[in-house]
Amino acid sequence: MGVNQLLARYAARRAHVLVVEVPGCWTLRVAAERGVTDRGWQVTGTPADADALLVCGSPGADLIELVDRVWDQLPGPRVRIELEDIANLDEALESAAAQLADIDRHRNDALTRQTSPDPTGGHETDEHRADEGMDHHARHEGMDHHARHEGMDHADTSHAGHAGHAGMHHAGMDHSGQEIMDRGEHSSPDHSAPQAMDRSGHEVMDRSGHQAMSHGSDEGMDHTSHEGMDHSGHGGMEMAPHGIPLAGRGEDRDGLEMDVLHLALGPVLRYWPAGLVLTVALQGDLVVDATVELLEQTRGCDDGDDDLSAATAARLVDHAADVLALSGWADGASRAARVRDLLLDGRSEEAELALRRLHRRVARSWLLRWSLRGAGRLDRQVLDRHDLPAWLEGDAYDRLLAILDGTLLESLQDRDGHGAAQPAGAATAMVRALPRLVSGLDLAEVRLLVASLALDTAAVPAEARHG
Amino acid sequence: MGEPMVSGVTTVAAGWAVFAAVLLGLLALFAAALDGVATARAERSVAAGGGGRPGGGRRGLAVPLLEAARLLRQCRRVPVASDVLLWRVGVAGLPVLALLMVAVVPLGRWTLFDLPVGVVWFNAMDVAVWAAVWLAGWGPNSAHSLVGGYRFLAYGLAYELPLMFALVAPAVAAKSLRVGDIAAAQDGLWFAVWMPVAFLIYCMGALAFSVWGPFSPALGADVAGGVSAELSGADRLLLLAGRYALLAAGAAFAVPLFLGGGAGPLLPAWAWSLLKTVVLLAVLVLLRRRLPAVRPDRFMEVGWLILLPAALLQDLVIALVAIGRQ
Amino acid sequence: MYQGVLVMLATAVSAVAVVWLVHRWVAGPALQVLPFQSGLLPQEHALSRYHVRWYLATLLFLAFDVEMLFMYPWAVVVADLGASAVLEMFLFLGALLVAVVWAWREGALRWV
Numbered sequence: 001m002g003v004n005q006l007l008a009r010y011a012a013r014r015a016h017v018l019v020v021e022v023p024g025c026w027t028l029r030v031a032a033e034r035g036v037t038d039r040g041w042q043v044t045g046t047p048a049d050a051d052a053l054l055v056c057g058s059p060g061a062d063l064i065e066l067v068d069r070v071w072d073q074l075p076g077p078r079v080r081i082e083l084e085d086i087a088n089l090d091e092a093l094e095s096a097a098a099q100l101a102d103i104d105r106h107r108n109d110a111l112t113r114q115t116s117p118d119p120t121g122g123h124e125t126d127e128h129r130a131d132e133g134m135d136h137h138a139r140h141e142g143m144d145h146h147a148r149h150e151g152m153d154h155a156d157t158s159h160a161g162h163a164g165h166a167g168m169h170h171a172g173m174d175h176s177g178q179e180i181m182d183r184g185e186h187s188s189p190d191h192s193a194p195q196a197m198d199r200s201g202h203e204v205m206d207r208s209g210h211q212a213m214s215h216g217s218d219e220g221m222d223h224t225s226h227e228g229m230d231h232s233g234h235g236g237m238e239m240a241p242h243g244i245p246l247a248g249r250g251e252d253r254d255g256l257e258m259d260v261l262h263l264a265l266g267p268v269l270r271y272w273p274a275g276l277v278l279t280v281a282l283q284g285d286l287v288v289d290a291t292v293e294l295l296e297q298t299r300g301c302d303d304g305d306d307d308l309s310a311a312t313a314a315r316l317v318d319h320a321a322d323v324l325a326l327s328g329w330a331d332g333a334s335r336a337a338r339v340r341d342l343l344l345d346g347r348s349e350e351a352e353l354a355l356r357r358l359h360r361r362v363a364r365s366w367l368l369r370w371s372l373r374g375a376g377r378l379d380r381q382v383l384d385r386h387d388l389p390a391w392l393e394g395d396a397y398d399r400l401l402a403i404l405d406g407t408l409l410e411s412l413q414d415r416d417g418h419g420a421a422q423p424a425g426a427a428t429a430m431v432r433a434l435p436r437l438v439s440g441l442d443l444a445e446v447r448l449l450v451a452s453l454a455l456d457t458a459a460v461p462a463e464a465r466h467g
Numbered sequence: 468m469g470e471p472m473v474s475g476v477t478t479v480a481a482g483w484a485v486f487a488a489v490l491l492g493l494l495a496l497f498a499a500a501l502d503g504v505a506t507a508r509a510e511r512s513v514a515a516g517g518g519g520r521p522g523g524g525r526r527g528l529a530v531p532l533l534e535a536a537r538l539l540r541q542c543r544r545v546p547v548a549s550d551v552l553l554w555r556v557g558v559a560g561l562p563v564l565a566l567l568m569v570a571v572v573p574l575g576r577w578t579l580f581d582l583p584v585g586v587v588w589f590n591a592m593d594v595a596v597w598a599a600v601w602l603a604g605w606g607p608n609s610a611h612s613l614v615g616g617y618r619f620l621a622y623g624l625a626y627e628l629p630l631m632f633a634l635v636a637p638a639v640a641a642k643s644l645r646v647g648d649i650a651a652a653q654d655g656l657w658f659a660v661w662m663p664v665a666f667l668i669y670c671m672g673a674l675a676f677s678v679w680g681p682f683s684p685a686l687g688a689d690v691a692g693g694v695s696a697e698l699s700g701a702d703r704l705l706l707l708a709g710r711y712a713l714l715a716a717g718a719a720f721a722v723p724l725f726l727g728g729g730a731g732p733l734l735p736a737w738a739w740s741l742l743k744t745v746v747l748l749a750v751l752v753l754l755r756r757r758l759p760a761v762r763p764d765r766f767m768e769v770g771w772l773i774l775l776p777a778a779l780l781q782d783l784v785i786a787l788v789a790i791g792r793q
Numbered sequence: 794m795y796q797g798v799l800v801m802l803a804t805a806v807s808a809v810a811v812v813w814l815v816h817r818w819v820a821g822p823a824l825q826v827l828p829f830q831s832g833l834l835p836q837e838h839a840l841s842r843y844h845v846r847w848y849l850a851t852l853l854f855l856a857f858d859v860e861m862l863f864m865y866p867w868a869v870v871v872a873d874l875g876a877s878a879v880l881e882m883f884l885f886l887g888a889l890l891v892a893v894v895w896a897w898r899e900g901a902l903r904w905v
Contacts, residue, residue: 004819010536013529038512040526046611046691046829048544048699051537066832073826075542075699110542116825117547242547247841259841263610264833271688277833284844285614326689328681328760334509341513367681368759375762442904443614444762447689481796488804539816543823548838559809566805570798579797587865609828610839617843624850628857631864638868696829701816705809764904767850771893771902775857779886786879789872 004103008077011051012101015041018050018074020067020268022057023275023294024458025301026315027344028086029056034341035089039097045270047073052096054081060298063267063275070268072117077106084301118243250281250288258283265446267295271322273450273457278434285443290435294457294465313409314343317355319454320403323396324362326447327372332362359404372397376441376449386433389426392453396445399452408454427459476573476647478581484570487579491569494715494748495708496531501752502711503530509756538704546607546697554606558702560599561709568592568716571646575729575736578647585646586634589720593630596676596713597623600685600694603706607697615693619685621763622675625770626682630672632778636665636785637724646720650728659725661788664781666725668774673717673751677710680755684763718748849901857889 017036021029032054033043044050047070055067071080079096083089099105240246247259265278275295280287321336335358342351362368377395378388391402402408430453438446507527545551571578571585582588597620604616638644640662641652649658659666675682678694686693698706722728722743729736731743761769828835845851864882871878896902 004540007536007540007819010533011540014533014537016537034512037510038514040507044692045688046696047826048697048829049692049695049703051541069827069834070829070832073544073829075544075824075826077540077542110821113824115822117827241838244547244835245837247837247839252844258844261610261613261839261841262836264830266831268832269691272831277831279833282610282614284846285617286844286846324759326687328683328687329758330506330756331509332759334756337510338513345513347513365759367761371759371762371765442764444684444687444689478794478797481800484797484800485804488801488808539812540819542820543816544826545823546826546828548840550840563802563805563809566801566808567798570801579801581794582798584865605840607828608839610835611829613839613843617845620845621847621850624847624854628854628861631861635864635868638865639871642869642872644865644869691829700820701812704816705812764846767847767904768897768902771850771853772897775893776890779883779890783879783883786871786882790875790879793872793875 008101008103011077012097013040015051015079015097015100016044016049017041017052017054018044018047018070018268019270020053020055020059020063020070021274022055022059022063022301023297025057026274026318026456026458027311028083028301029274030314030318030340030344031086031089032056032083035093039093041093043270047071048075050074051077051100052079052081054083054092054096056083057301058082058084058298060296063295063298066268072114076109076113077103078109250283252283252286252288260288263443265450271326271447271451273455275457276431276450276455278438278446278450280438280443280446282443287438287441287443287446290438292431292434294431294460297458297460297462297465310343310346310348313351314340315456316403316409316454317343319451320358320400322451323372323400323403323448326444326451327368327396329365329368332358332365332368335361355404355406359401362404363401369397372400372448375445376437376452378437382437386436387425387429388433389423389429396448396452399454403452403454424459424461424464427456428461428464430455431457431460431464475576475651476578476581477576479577479579481579483577484579487569487574488566490574491566491712491715491719494719494744495565495711497745498711498714498748498752499531499534499708500528501749502755503527505753505756506530534707535704538700541700541703543700543702544697546609549608549697550606553602555702557599557602557604557606558698558706558709560602561596562705562712563709564592564595564599565709565712565716568713569719572716572719573647573650573723573728573740575738575740577737581645581647584644586638586644586649586724589646590631590634593672593676594623594627597627599709600678603698604685604694609697611690611692611696612694614690615685615687615696618687618690618693618763619678622682622685622766625763625767626672626675626774629668629770629774629778630675632775632782633665633668633672634724636662636778636782639782639785639789642789646723647728650723650730653727654730657725657727659721662725662781662785664777665785666721668778668781669721669725670717670747670751671774673714673721674754677714677717677751679710679714679751681758681761683755684760687760714751715744715748718751719744721747846904849896853893853896853901856892860886860889 015036019029019032019036036043036054047053051074053067053071053074059067071078077100079099081092081096083092247261249257250260252258261282263280263282265280266272266276267274275297277293277295279291279293281289317336317340321333321340324336325333335354339351339354339358342348342354373395375396378392380393382388383390383392391408392399394402434450437449441449504525504527507525507530568589570580571582571588573581580588600619601616604612604614604619606612637649637652637658640658641649643649643652674680678685684690684693686695690696692698695703695706719740722740726743726747727739729740731739734742828839863885867878867882871882
C-alpha cells in the first residue's frame with residue numbers, strides 16, 4: 001500500500017463537508033449535518049476546507065449554477081453528494097467515504113477538471129446526477145474551458161460577441177438599466193456604458209460556447225449581468241486582471257473616497273437562511289449598501305413532520321444555535337444543536353430540560369451579553385417602518401433570549417392552532433427590509449442580525465420573491 | 468557549547484534546537500488532540516446518550532493525525548491573482564515564529580539561546596505574528612480573508628500594549644530581561660502569585676496572538692473562516708499547526724516568567740517545566756469552546772481603558788516593591 | 794550564543810519546506826480557483842485599500858510603542874535607581890494615559 005493510499009484511508013475517516021440547504025429542505029439539512037458529525041466528520045463553512053459537497057434537496061436552476069461554482073472551488077479530493085431523501089443519508093455518506101478513499105478516482109478528477117477558473121461565469125460542470133459523480137467529467141473532456149479570456153484577448157472576444165449575439169446582448173442592456181435604477185443611492189458616475197457592454201458581450205459569448213448550459217431561468221442571466229454591468233467601468237481592460245475589475249471607489253460617511261468591495265453573502269453560506277442572497281457593498285468591513293434577492297423556491301422537500309410544533313420549536317432553537325455559533329461560543333452552539341436534535345427525535349421532556357439549562361447559561365453569561373449587546377439593534381420605529389414583528393425589538397442578545405425562553409414559540413403557536421412556520425407576511429417584510437437594516441453595520445453584526453431574525457425563507461410566498 | 472553557568476541556566480549545544488522543535492511539535496499535537504477530544508465530547512450524538520458509542524470524546528484523540536493526513540493529500544488551491552509569496556510567508560510564519568519564541572525558553576536548567584534580553588526577543592516574535600496573520604489574510608485576494616486579516620490587526624492594537632507591560636513586570640522584579648534570571652528570581656514565590664494581573668493579562672495575550680478562543684474572529688465563522696477561508700492542503704495544515712504551536716509557546720514562556728520555571732519538589736527541573744507548560748496549555752486549549760468571541764470593536768476600549776491601566780498599575784506596584792526590597 | 798537560535802530558525806524553515814515538499818509530492822500541482830463568495834462571482838479584486846475604522850487607535854498605539862523602547866531598559870535598572878526612576882517613568886506614562894483618555898472621549902477608540 002502506497003503512502004497515498006494510506007493517507008486516503010485516514011483522510012476518509014475525517015472528511016469535512018460543506019452542506020448546502022436547498023430552500024425548503026431544512027429538515028434534510030439538519031439530518032445531514034447530524035449524520036456528518038455522528039460519523040466523526042466535520043461540517044465546514046468554506047469550499048477550501050471541504051472534501052465533500054453535500055446538497056440537501058434538489059436545487060433550482062439558479063442555485064445549481066452557484067453550487068456548481070462552489071464545487072469548482074473544492075480543492076479535491078472531492079466528492080459531491082446530492083441528497084434528496086433522508087432515508088438515503090447513511091448510504092450516501094458511506095459511499096462518499098468509499099469514494100474519498102478511492103485514489104484512482106481522484107487522480108482522474110485532478111486530470112480532467114478545469115485547473116483555472118473562468119471569472120466571467122463559466123464553470124466546469126453542466127449537469128449533475130446524484131449517482132453519476134464521474135460521468136460529467138468524462139463528458140467534459142473534449143471541451144476547452146481554460147481561461148481564454150485573459151489579458152488583451154478581451155477586446156476581440158467581445159467584438160465577436162457584439163456581432164454574433166445582438167439579441168442576447170440586448171437583454172443584457174436591459175438588465176443594466178434596471179440594475180442602476182434599483183440602486184439609486186449607489187450610483188457611481190463612471191460606469192460608462194461601452195465598457196459595460198463589452199463585458200456583457202464577452203459574457204454572452206462565453207456562455208454560448210458552453211452549448212449545453214441550460215440556464216433557462218432569468219435568474220441565471222440576472223446574476224451575470226449584475227456582474228458585467230455594475231462594476232466594470234473602471235478604466236480599460238488592463239484594469240481588470242484575470243477578467244475581474246479592480247475595486248471601485250465610493251464616498252464613505254465622512255465624504256472621504258474609499259474603495260468599495262462587493263461581497264455576496266449566501267446562498268452557500270453556513271449559519272445563513274437558505275436561498276437568501278445578500279450582496280453587500282463594503283468599505284473595510286463596514287456595509288455601506290446592500291441588495292437582497294431570494295432564490296427561486298423549488299419543489300422543496302417533503303419534510304413530512306407529523307409533529308409540527310416540535311419541528312417549529314426545533315427550527316427556532318436551530319436559529320439560536322446559529323447566533324451562538326456566530327458569536328464564537330462553540331459550547332453554546334453545540335448545546336443548542338443538542339436541544340434541537342432532542343426535539344426532532346421527539347424527546348420533548350429532555351429537550352425542555354436542556355433548553356431551560358441553555359437559557360439559564362445564556363442569560364447568565366456576562367461575556368456573551370457584553371459581546372452581543374447592541375449588535376443589530378432594532379428599535380420600535382424601525383420595526384414599524386418596515387412592518388416587522390414586535391418581538392424583534394432589541395439587539396441580537398434580546399432576540400436570542402426570546403428564542404430560547406419560548407416567548408417567540410408561543411407567539412407563533414397562538415396565531416395558528418398548533419403553530420407552524422413563520423407567518424408569510426413577517427418573513428417577506430424581513431427580507432425586504434434587510435438592505436436597510438444592514439446598511440451601516442459591520443460584517444460581524446450583519447451576520448448576528450440576520451441569524452437572530454429567525455428568518456424562515458421558505459415562508460416567503462413565490463409572488464413576493466421578485467417584488 | 469557548554470558555557471559557564473549564568474543565572475543557574477546552562478546553554479546547551481545548538482544541535483538541541485532540533486530536539487526543542489520536536490518538543491514544541493509534541494506540545495502542539497497534545498493541544499490539538501485535547502481540543503479534538505473536547506469538541507468530540509461537545510458534539511457527541513444525542514442518540515448515543517452521551518458517549519456510549521465508539522464516539523464520545525475518545526474519538527477526538529486521533530483528530531490531529533487524521534486531519535494531517537487529510538490536509539497532506541488535499542490539493543493546494545490558489546485564488547486568481549493571489550499574492551502567493553506574501554500569502555505563503557504569512558502562513559508559514561506562524562509555526563516558524565512559534566519555534567523562534569521557544570528558543571529563549573529554558574527547559575529546566577538548559578537553554579538554547581541565553582539572550583540577555585530574552586523577554587524582548589519573545590515580544591518581538593509575538594509582534595511579528597501580526598504581520599504573519601495579516602499577510603495570510605491579504606494574500607489570497609478574497610474579501611473574507613481580507614476582513615479576517617484586518618480584524619487581527621484591530622485586536623493587536625488592543626492586546627499588544629497590555630501584553631508588553633505585563634512582560635515588563637517580571638523583568639522589573641528580577642532586575643533582568645534574561646529569561647533564566649527571571650525564573651531564578653522566583654525562589655519560593657511564583658511571580659504569578661504576587662503579580663496576578665500581569666499573569667492574567669499575559670495569558671490573554673497568549674490567547675490573542677494564537678488567534679485562539681475569544682480572540683479567534685480573525686478566523687471567524689461569520690466570514691467563512693476569515694484568514695483561513697481560502698486555505699487548503701499543506702498551507703492550511705501549517706496555519707492550524709502554527710496556531711497550536713503559538714499557544715504552546717505562549718504556555719511554555721509563562722513557566723519561567725510567572726510559574727517559577729523548573730522549581731518544584733521531587734521531580735527534576737526539566738520535568739517541572741514541562742508539567743507546568745502542559746497544565747497551562749490545557750487550560751488555554753479548553754477555554755476555546757467555553758468562551759464567546761470578544762468582538763474586536765468592543766475589545767478596543769477594554770484594552771486601552773481597562774487592561775492597559777491595569778498593567779501599568781501592576782508595573783508601578785512591582786517597581787515600588789522592588790525598590791523597597793533593595 | 795546565537796548558534797542555538799540560528800539552528801532553530803534553520804530547523805523551522807526546513808520543517809516548513811518538508812511539509813510543502815511532501816504535500817507537493819502527494820497532492821500534485823496547485824489548482825486555480827475563484828475566491829469564495831457563496832457561489833457568486835467576485836465583482837472585483839479583493840486586494841484594495843481597506844477602510845480601517847480604527848485608524849486613530851493606530852496613532853495612539855505608535856506613541857505607546859515608542860515608549861516601550863524606554864520601558865525595557867528601565868525595567869532592568871529601576872530597582873537600583875530607586876524612587877526617582879519610578880516617578881519619572883510613571884509621570885511620563887501618566888501623560889500618555891491622559892492622552893488615551895482624551896482620545897477615548899473624542900471617540901477614537903470607537904469604531905463606527
